Amino acid sequence: MKLSAIRPVSRVLARELAVTALLLLGVSVVVFAVLHFAPGDPLNVLLEGQSPRSQLALGAREALGVPHTWYGRYAAWFGKVLHGDFGSSIRTGLPVLPELARVGLNTLTLTLGSLVLTLLVAVPIAVHAAVNGDTAGNTAATVAAYIVSAVPVFWFGYIVVYVFIHKFGMFPLLSGTAAKQPHAWLYFLVPIFVLGTASGTLAELIRHLREELSRVLAEDYIRTARAKGAPVWRHAFKEGFLIPVTEIMSAKIPFLLGGAVIVEQVFNWPGMGRMAWQAAQDRDFPVIMGIALVAAAFVRLGNLLQRVVFTAVNPRASRE
């Protein structure tokens, strides 16, 4: 890459990093606000059986060092989060951060794996459709993509589980010990396959990449390239392939994380989604807050990468 291309990228990177930091700050405010307005004060438990005079509650707050104002509490909480202290789970009593790191990695495997699968399936179909135009086969593929994207992911999970039990004689439900069993990699691949197929990302990637690539292939500069015998693919790659693919991938990360909640539930996958489900059941505030923060950070990171790729491909965008 030439230096002239790097400079805009670094400038955009700096700006986008600042924007990302600001957004994550906003995310933390939203998460805190939801908790703040939740009914029920933990101190009421402490003061149970005593007269609920505000004086007493104030005294208890004083003794525990809980700030009086909401912004004081926010600052105290956020300061801890910045130091990596997400508190302890109400249910298990374990600190949230190590747990979150452990399950977050599993969810990352699941979502990234399903993204790779989506790419492997969607790209050939979309490129073939874009190059060959509107044929009956392409129309069928588009309609099929619509149908697949509307399949409820939980039901599709059951079908896959059933097929595995009855055709292959194995039970592809992942538990903490599955890694020690034979065919552990298969246990790993089945949930990835389900999320990658039925999350809707597949259909959107096919549609978007096909539209964009066929638009770019019809552009004048591609016609020129074709006329002078230059490789068309090299000229169309950046605008017609790289940008649409990264756009969809970054836009779909929230949906994949949401889909992961369900897939992890179906397959007993020890990830963030299952943890979020459990935490919502138990009203385990520290855990669900940590998950919301980490999930939002995933989303922003994906967005940041997309902006960087976009600017690297299209340096003019950095001057906007």
Next chain:
Amino acid sequence: MRRYVQAPGPIGQFSELPLLQRAETLDLIYVGYGLLIVALVLASYLLGAFGWLPDDPRAINVGLINAAPLTPGHALGTDFLGRDLQARLILGIQAYFLPGLLAIAISVVGGSVLGVLAGYRGGWLDTVITYVNNLLDSFPRLVLILLVIAAFKPDIYAIMVVVGLTGMPETANLIAGKISFLRQKNFIEAAHALGLPARTVILKHILWLNCRALLVIQATLGMAEAILAETSLSYLGFGVQEPTPSWGNMVQAGANYFLQGQFWPSTAPALAILATILGLQLLGDGLNNILEGKRRR
């Protein structure tokens, strides 16, 4: 040949042919199927609301559990307690219909307000609204809903408020994009030059005359997302609880029997979800292709 009308591209190249003639057959099929599904859902909702059901959805019949479709007296079979699936499927629409309408009302109205403020006023307000949109987009919807569930144990309407709020950014972006497109046509300036007040320009010329197709499309796709959210949540055990039927908790209730080979009690509601979401998505995309002349992302 598909018509691509990009925001910064040449303007006013819509064909003069009547709408039905320039629409592609495939798009018309999409819209036709979508309208059929909407009519079916609407009719079934009304049947459920008035209690005109083919059978009592709560009548347990242990002698006839997991019956196949076309069993006498149960056109769509029965579930694991012998309850009539057809009646439960119809009643399951109650779980998402009104809450879904609330969600799309919020996302369409809120998104329009934000979009107009960002596109029409612009300036610092645009920056603030872009920030809010990106903030709302940062949360995976289901995770945000689980956070709200943990905090408030809310009912389905409150959850749909969250769905509506998280749907606002997309509508806002589309409206703001449409306004900047209209600005290129000097369309808004012309309206101002005629001495029209800002209110008329925004409500009549921008929203009603130029954005109504877009808003209908957004509402359609928003309903699909609301149904997806409701069915996912009731599948996960939040929201509507047994014995009240919802398509999501029906799939969940049939799950154990599914793995034993009794597919139908789980598959019937799953197919209902599939057909409905597919119909709404095809309706939205088909209308978009016909009315707006471009594919959405």
